[in-house]
Amino acid sequence: MPSDAYPLDEIDRRILNALQVDASHTNAELAALVHVSPPTCLRRVKQLMDNGVIERQVALVTPEQVGARLTAIVEITLDVQAADRMEEFEHVVALEAAVLQCYRVAPGPDFVLVVQVADMPAYHALAHRLFTTHSNVRNVKAYFSTFRSKFETRIIV
Template structure:
């Protein structure tokens, strides 16, 4: 927990994580500060990088991205430049929503969202099968999402 946050910052962050579409006046009323104070605080939190960006959360099923895969990747060579190369390759794929370097076990864990199994196979072929440095791929396919949250407790 960042000790530079005060209670107002925490209330602002919690309120924005619930609904980032509210106006500054609505946010100020929610967190019990004046609109100018609220605007200044949000600007400071954004400029300091605490607030990375504000986005809309889209329902995957309603836009045709019905298949979620959690994919473990192990590389043949784990040199820093080869790890960076793999990360750059997956960063260019829109279907890869998240990429984590992990330890121990595989080198990477990816969260992938695609339309269906043929779309996953095409992605797997592009990212894994044709790459000489990918040693092992293990994919898990979600059958039901029981929880999805983007909120971080502050």
């Protein structure tokens, strides 16, 4: 276990696993589910949030139901890989709502992005905004999802 990892006990693990499946439970429901008292559950969840173990709680939206039908996995290679230039690129993509995830990777490209847009014209507009006009982008390689066979957000703890 990395030294910066928060020390989790079995109760914390049960709480985290239950919340990752369905975070809409009331405190009483969650407490019953993980076999602790409601006050203990509330205190534990607050500690997990205060210590950054639970980053945030969100609703997962079905992309097709909101018109975001095209998923692209995009590899980006920069011309200059100096730390400040990498951070500059990360800042640019962080401001773009259609970029759902951004990873620095090695070896190979410098970044891998997960992008969700309405359609191919929307992807082209995004590519122009983020990649074509950015002077440090050397290479862009995009893969377009034809079918999503698995999508999961939970981490087994």
